[in-house]
Amino acid sequence: MPRGQGAEKSGRPANSYNSRMANDVKPLSLKREGDGLKIDWSDGATTFVSWRKLRSSCPCASCIEERAKPADPFRVLTPQEAAAGPPEPTAMKPVGHYAYQITWNDGHSTGIYPVDALRKLSD
Secondary structure, eight states: OOTTSSBOTTSSBTTHHHHHHHHOOOEEEEEEETTEEEEEETTSOEEEEEHHHHHHTOOSHHHHHHHHSOOOTTOOOOHHHHHHOSOOEEEEEEETTTEEEEEETTSOOOOEEEHHHHHHHOO
16 A cells, blocks of 8 residues: 555554544643532533542552552541641642642642543542
8 A cells, every 4th residue: 555545554544643632632721619620621521520539549659559458447647647637739730731740738749640530530
């Protein structure tokens, strides 16, 4: 097949990556609203996710490991956790064009939330 027509050697259309990226849904705006995050999406949807749900779904390695452990009924909160109160972000910054890093009031800041994860966690 002549170059530029049909499929690449992989059998995929020549522009499959670019056309897939163009069709991805992206957040247009992220706004603090009450006890959570309101997101307006490029497909016209508006979703909401609570800070508590976001914090408990942190995708960093240490949080994933902690969630995999059995619950510890005798766990004592650290002074920083106790002083922080309910989960609330103190900062949120984009990581490239694919994710957001959230710094929480309990001092945790290693979680990077991909855009698709924010959509899945939202109502």
